[in-house]
Amino acid sequence: MEAVFKYLAREQTRFVRELEEYLRFPSVSAQQAHRRDMHACSHWLAQHCRQLGLASEVVATPGHPVVIARTWRGRRPAKPHFLVYGHYDVQPPDPLELWDSPPFAPRRVGKYLYARGSSDNKGQHFAHLKAIEACRKTGTELPCDLTFVIEGEEEVGSANLAGFLEAHRASLRCRAVVISDTGIPDLAHPALTYALRGIAALEVEVRGPSRDLHSGIYGGSVENPALALCAMLAALRDRRGRVAIPGFYDDVVPLTPHERRELRKIPHDDRRYARFLGVPALSGEAGFTATERRTARPTLEINGLTSGYQGEGSKTIVPAWARAKLTLRLVPNQKPQRVARLVTTQLRRLCPSTVRLRVTAGHGAEPYVVSPTGPLAQAALRALHAGFQASPILLREGGSIPIVSDFRRILGVDSLLLGLALPDANAHSPNESFHLDAFAAGMRTSARLWAELAPVASAR
Amino acid sequence: MEAVFKYLAREQTRFVRELEEYLRFPSVSAQQAHRRDMHACSHWLAQHCRQLGLASEVVATPGHPVVIARTWRGRRPAKPHFLVYGHYDVQPPDPLELWDSPPFAPRRVGKYLYARGSSDNKGQHFAHLKAIEACRKTGTELPCDLTFVIEGEEEVGSANLAGFLEAHRASLRCRAVVISDTGIPDLAHPALTYALRGIAALEVEVRGPSRDLHSGIYGGSVENPALALCAMLAALRDRRGRVAIPGFYDDVVPLTPHERRELRKIPHDDRRYARFLGVPALSGEAGFTATERRTARPTLEINGLTSGYQGEGSKTIVPAWARAKLTLRLVPNQKPQRVARLVTTQLRRLCPSTVRLRVTAGHGAEPYVVSPTGPLAQAALRALHAGFQASPILLREGGSIPIVSDFRRILGVDSLLLGLALPDANAHSPNESFHLDAFAAGMRTSARLWAELAPVASAR
Numbered sequence A, B: 001m002e003a004v005f006k007y008l009a010r011e012q013t014r015f016v017r018e019l020e021e022y023l024r025f026p027s028v029s030a031q032q033a034h035r036r037d038m039h040a041c042s043h044w045l046a047q048h049c050r051q052l053g054l055a056s057e058v059v060a061t062p063g064h065p066v067v068i069a070r071t072w073r074g075r076r077p078a079k080p081h082f083l084v085y086g087h088y089d090v091q092p093p094d095p096l097e098l099w100d101s102p103p104f105a106p107r108r109v110g111k112y113l114y115a116r117g118s119s120d121n122k123g124q125h126f127a128h129l130k131a132i133e134a135c136r137k138t139g140t141e142l143p144c145d146l147t148f149v150i151e152g153e154e155e156v157g158s159a160n161l162a163g164f165l166e167a168h169r170a171s172l173r174c175r176a177v178v179i180s181d182t183g184i185p186d187l188a189h190p191a192l193t194y195a196l197r198g199i200a201a202l203e204v205e206v207r208g209p210s211r212d213l214h215s216g217i218y219g220g221s222v223e224n225p226a227l228a229l230c231a232m233l234a235a236l237r238d239r240r241g242r243v244a245i246p247g248f249y250d251d252v253v254p255l256t257p258h259e260r261r262e263l264r265k266i267p268h269d270d271r272r273y274a275r276f277l278g279v280p281a282l283s284g285e286a287g288f289t290a291t292e293r294r295t296a297r298p299t300l301e302i303n304g305l306t307s308g309y310q311g312e313g314s315k316t317i318v319p320a321w322a323r324a325k326l327t328l329r330l331v332p333n334q335k336p337q338r339v340a341r342l343v344t345t346q347l348r349r350l351c352p353s354t355v356r357l358r359v360t361a362g363h364g365a366e367p368y369v370v371s372p373t374g375p376l377a378q379a380a381l382r383a384l385h386a387g388f389q390a391s392p393i394l395l396r397e398g399g400s401i402p403i404v405s406d407f408r409r410i411l412g413v414d415s416l417l418l419g420l421a422l423p424d425a426n427a428h429s430p431n432e433s434f435h436l437d438a439f440a441a442g443m444r445t446s447a448r449l450w451a452e453l454a455p456v457a458s459a460r
Helices: A002-023 A032-051 A118-137 A161-167 A225-234 A257-264 A270-277 A290-295 A336-350 A375-388 A402-411 A436-456 B002-023 B032-051 B118-137 B161-167 B225-234 B257-264 B270-277 B290-295 B336-350 B375-388 B402-411 B436-456
Strands: A055-059 A066-070 A081-087 A107-109 A112-114 A145-151 A176-179 A191-196 A198-207 A299-308 A321-330 A356-365 A393-397 A415-417 A433-435 B055-059 B066-070 B081-087 B107-109 B112-114 B145-151 B176-179 B191-196 B198-207 B299-308 B321-330 B356-365 B393-397 B415-417 B433-435
Touching: A002 A032, A002 A112, A002 A118, A002 A436, A032 A055, A032 A066, A081 A118, A081 A402, A112 A118, A112 A436, A118 A145, A118 A433, A118 A436, A145 A161, A161 A402, A176 A402, A176 A436, A191 A375, A191 A415, A198 A225, A198 A336, A225 A299, A225 A321, A225 A336, A225 B225, A225 B299, A257 A290, A257 A393, A290 A393, A299 B225, A299 B321, A321 A336, A321 B299, A336 A356, A375 A415, A375 A436, A402 A415, A433 A436, B002 B032, B002 B112, B002 B118, B002 B436, B032 B055, B032 B066, B081 B118, B081 B402, B112 B118, B112 B436, B118 B145, B118 B433, B118 B436, B145 B161, B161 B402, B176 B402, B176 B436, B191 B375, B191 B415, B198 B225, B198 B336, B225 B299, B225 B321, B225 B336, B257 B290, B257 B393, B290 B393, B321 B336, B336 B356, B375 B415, B375 B436, B402 B415, B433 B436
Parallel strands: A081 A145, A081 A176, A176 A415, A191 A393, B081 B145, B081 B176, B176 B415, B191 B393
Antiparallel strands: A055 A066, A066 A145, A107 A112, A112 A433, A198 A321, A198 A356, A299 A321, A299 B299, B055 B066, B066 B145, B107 B112, B112 B433, B198 B321, B198 B356, B299 B321
16 A cells, blocks of 8 residues: 555646646536537546556447446456446536636646536546556555446436446446545545435415405405415424424434534534524524534425515515425435325315315435445545545535435445545536645545455455 | 486486497506597596586696586585595506407497496496586585596506695585495495505515525525515414404404494305305404405405525525515504504514514505494485485495595595495406496485585585
8 A cells, every 4th residue: 555655646746637638628518519528528538547457438328428447357256346436527617707717727726726527526536546547557456346437417417327327237236336526624524425315395385266366355355375375384393493294203313422423523613604604693403513404404495485476566465376395305214205295294284274285296315324333434434544644524415416326226235425525626616626635635545445445345 | 306316317328328428538547658538538527517517627737637527616605515536547458358349439238338447437426427417407406515526547546636635625625525436246235335444565574594505505504584484474373363463453443233233234155255266265364254354354464475496396495585575454543654563573573583584664554434323424325225225235345545545634534435336347357347227326326415415514
């Protein structure tokens, strides 16, 4: 490992130059105009992998192709097999006028490398590729077989990834997936993201009179649908900030004291955070910290409200209907379908007989968790420690990463989320950046990771 | 009176022809294109009044002119003076394609006369003019002096009426104003509308984070402004359907047993009414009938709700803000300003410290009531009885008629609301109509009214 780390340190300048070459491709998956750039970028990546000695190919899909790269020709059954996931497509760079330099002309300022895709996600999966190069060039045998799956549609919903996984299920059979596409609080706090929240979306419509009514002539004799909706939605939360739906918390796995201790290590200051968000004060479920509330506790949010007259001035009506868009963030082991049913049942119970109710369930995503005390997670934490020279922390993320569910559903394996993006990485925003120390630490972590994972993983 | 009634019956056919002539003017005050029609209509009306022997003139205002017509040259101090209010402007006739015949080409079908403005309001004040004609032509001396004030801006808010009243305050000094611009349930139920509700309008805004936040990353740690708004608005009503704002009912004059008995005479069927409005069932404040709730009890209505994402599908955000438009219908002796203050205070009390609240008071109108047992009201009821040959009922109307407050404020007098429009008159809608029996009954009522009013009114 000593030799590998030395090689990484020695070659870092060249790695950055190569990454800059990769970043020059405007591989914007969302825009038809960049179709050729997507093609060129995928082929550049496959070629680069071949130069590292990997068996690489560009695999067509109904959308943008997937680049696949293997450290193996024929699988060695004694060695465990892992996938490394990444994506070579990037977010559109707009609004261009807010960039300090052109998004596809990489620019170094001190320790920061600025370019669209630098953190999200080219730089992060490039670190894994360079770790492989270091192993090869130093004659360090990999204790496992690896397959890189670098897709080109992450920023547009990964619509063809599941089909790709289904089609190549046999050769992708593995022990786990490693993904570097999340964040860390700072360089002194490398992190394993071991849980994600799921989601259940619903639309609620309350219908009253068949048309908007004059509130003078009719007001008082019929229910106001907007007021009925407000009362129903307000009743979905109790005074302690909990979701007031019978059965909602039944499947919630409580946070262990260990997890809560770990979450408390994440740098956080309530007042600074409130100022950052622009709120007078933080809020939420009693008995939990802000970090726990937004990452490890389920929530109910109104995403939108619509009823009656919304223009200037006033219109004296009893509106015919009122609508709300709701999402519930879920934690292990809540199921989106069951939660949508519980919400619907409770809304029906709350709805007065003087109006009509329609609830429509929308998209759903399962929550996700990898046991942070399991052997794979512990191995990853050791690798992070070695790579960053700092004690890693355990993160939960409040959002959902749908591909993680695809990997679990289709390949039956967990994902290890080892992010390298700092809070100021500006992913999806102008002036996206990648910190070169995170790049270096990521390469070291990756080189160490396979040595840590291989012994604890049974071959598969 | 016998001679007058006979004259009215004999001349009815000619009266309808004259009314048709009046209805041919497309006197749409809202549309600049009809400016000449407004001018022509006002001059036709003034000329017609002159033919009846009235001293008539067209008085310019900053907007459309007012037609004034007097039964007197010099006021006779011994005789009481009354105003008759009406308006010669009409609603725009759109949508034209829904009319069965052109809106300004009057058409008779059985007892109905179809034309824009037939009920609202040309036909109704024309009945009063024709009653004067009948008195004059039969040599029946009027026991009072009358001044007709027929304005041209009622359908656009009567913006210049108050100024006109102020400017002519001395000559308009009177005992009461008679207005036929309201409705009756049917020809067997002539009615005196003796009370109107007032109104107080407010806009409520709850602001949370400085921008829409990702509900996955941040949701749970900040208050959702839409949910906070729903909870606040829901708390403004209690389980019995009452407005839950301290002090709100303090100034409400309770309905007397006599009033409640009278209101129960209005033909009404809960199930038929619910079907008409398209609701599964009626709703409202416990302990009151539907008629009482919509005419004689105060209410709180949400007129509009706006927050977050309102398009198709879902957007997983904690919205930055949520807004509601509210109106409260008021009954005597509630004051709009005081009610707006009470609502604001209660909203501030209900608002959590984790969001920011802004309440903006909008327009207000005072509720209105004339004692239904007072001598003027009793005189009007006797006239209605004679005119319709049916027992009149006492109505309260749920809406507001702002001009009534102008008369009270500027001239210090009550208005007697003696409506002639049937429920199928389609005021403000296509195929507006006026029932010719209501026209006839209205003329008889008017002829009788002055004889009934004069003795109970002190000269002024």
